[in-house]
Amino acid sequence: MNLNEFKEKLFDKAKESGFEDSEIYVTNSESLSISIYKQEVEGYNLDKSFGLSFRGIINGKIGYSHTRILDEDSIDMLVNTAKNAALLIENEDTQFIYEGDKNYEDVVCYYEAIDNIDPKDLINIGLEIEKECKNYNENVVNIRGCKVIYSKGDIQISNTKGLDLKNKENILYTYVVPVLEIDGQKQDGTGYKIATNIDEINPRKIAKMGVDEALSKINSKSIETGNYKIALYNEAMVSLLSAFCGVFSADATQKGLSLLKDKENTIIASENVTIVDNPLLENGLSSAPFDDEGVATFRKEIISKGKLTTLLHNLKTAHKANTKSTGNGFKSSYASSVSVSPSNFYIEKGDKSFDEVLNTLGEGLLITEFAGLHSGANAISGDFSLASKGFYIKDGKKAYPVDQITVAGNFFDLLKQITVVGDDLTFPLSSIGSPTVIATGLSVAGK
Template structure:
């Protein structure tokens, strides 16, 4: 049964059963993955996924249900489960079915050429990535990960208020993690590229980056415990921003899971920090013209030169605060409830390259890797304590690689201690949004070493 016919039948039954408003959220997609080990295919998978969630107002409460099958039995099951779910709700929060608006941005996230890329071409790309990585140095003794992944999906929202929106997107990314050995010491690093264009996956550049990072840290040692001026490299800072991005969610603020309550309009960071959420970014991996409730997406400055301008809202949280939705409603999957998430969320870059930042730092540490963001970071308080690697900087120059250190601090304090943002904006892998940052000079961080 095609989706529109299914929606018509489901909505007809919902009205008969006493639902006053109703909506479906439909997802249809596929994914491909190949991993290479020693010149051969190690893993290979091709999956498709399709699912639909139904939500409807019954006795003033919003009931939810979902299915992976579109048939007459599913219609009755969805109605029954949503009604039972609505009757079990006791809180007084108001859910909203959105009627849409006059215009939506016209953006394209679907690359037809990528959609025609054949499996053997993807395998060839992955094999070339391994070959290029091994060719970088005789010190490359193994490759922990070497993979190419593609994904495509379509989201569609149809509801009883006349809304009918759909958006297609696809992506490709490649990852490589070489292991290098020298003088009995082993080190590893990883690099990735993600795009909607396979032509932008430069296997040689990716191999050079990964092997270069792994070799650069050979011979690293710890440094004395103390407080240091630091540069946090762009990819590391993007991961840190990802970890703490939840503090900007209005839902978390309203539930007491963020310390930004009452801070809109106040300075929460240094003037060097501007944070933007851009769902309309060209080639952005989290771009979309509408959010999970059908609200039109728009680019917004969340923090402007240190001042908190807005939180991120969906319809329910916006109603509670008496403001408009920012178009940040999200669903982790078709079966998930509506939440709040950023899109392409990034710290605005400055002008200087890494060498200029190192000169400006003078003495301190360049942090190039952290570990433990999932276990060593508290998303509510902002506190973190993370194992780290990098380089010691003296008189504006790298003097030696550093490891076996722990950096500790607080994200809220970190934002206030940003001295300067570099010009090297880089985005990480998408994870409930896509997060980016340039390298940042930080006034001070506590470092535990030897």
């Protein structure tokens, strides 16, 4: 049975069973992951996935169900499962099947140049990256990971209110983690590239990126506990922002899980801070013209020069707050329910180069890496205490690498204490981005 025939029969069956409105959400994806180790293909994984979820409103409640098979038995199962689930719901939340928007922005999510790439070419890229690591520096003793990944997929949303949306996307990226050993000390680094054309992947540059990062950490040492001026490198700030971005969800505030409840239109950050959620970002990993409820997406400033202008909403949270959805109703998979999630979420870049940021810092610490974010960061209180690595900065230059330290603070306080924002905005294999920033109020525990 083809999808259109299945959809029509499913909607008819749902209507007969008492559903007022119904919707299907369909994903069809393919992913090729190639792992290289010691100049051999260690792993070659081709995954194909198809899934359809159904949801419908009955007696004001919404029920979900899902399947991977399109046949008559699945139609009965989907309707009955969703109906039974809806009847068990006890809360009074208003639910929505969306009729759609008049206009949807054109967003480039699919790149013909990387479609139908010969897997042999991807294997050769991986082999070359690994080889270049060892050619670049003789102290490379191991490769902790070397992968080339290509994935593509499409999404379709159709419902009984006339909504019929389709979007397709693909991505090619690679990374390598070389391990160096010098004078008995081992350190690793990561080189990576996200590409929209295979010609953008330069194995030597990727290898150099990873090896140089590992080299920079050699001869790391701890420092005394004390008060230091601190700069947070873009990738370190990304990890913090990733850990705490959920506090900007209206669902979290409405459930009492975020301190930003009732803080809209108030100052919650330094005037140097603007945080953007931009699903229309060119080459963004989470760019899309519509969310998983069919709401048209748009660029919005969550924090504008320190002021919290909006939270992230889906249709349900927006109704509760008597506002409009921000187009952030997303599903973690075809089989899950709609939640609130950011798209391309980042701190807007400033006007100082990385070198200028370090010159402004003068003397202090540049934190380049946080570890233990899952256990050391409390998203509700904002408190964090994290094992960290970085560099001691003197006269605006890197003096020596630092590790075995712990940096502690509070995310909400940190937003207010950012004094300088660099222009080196980056998205390190992530849809969360940040430039390097200087912040006060962080404590450092060392030896």
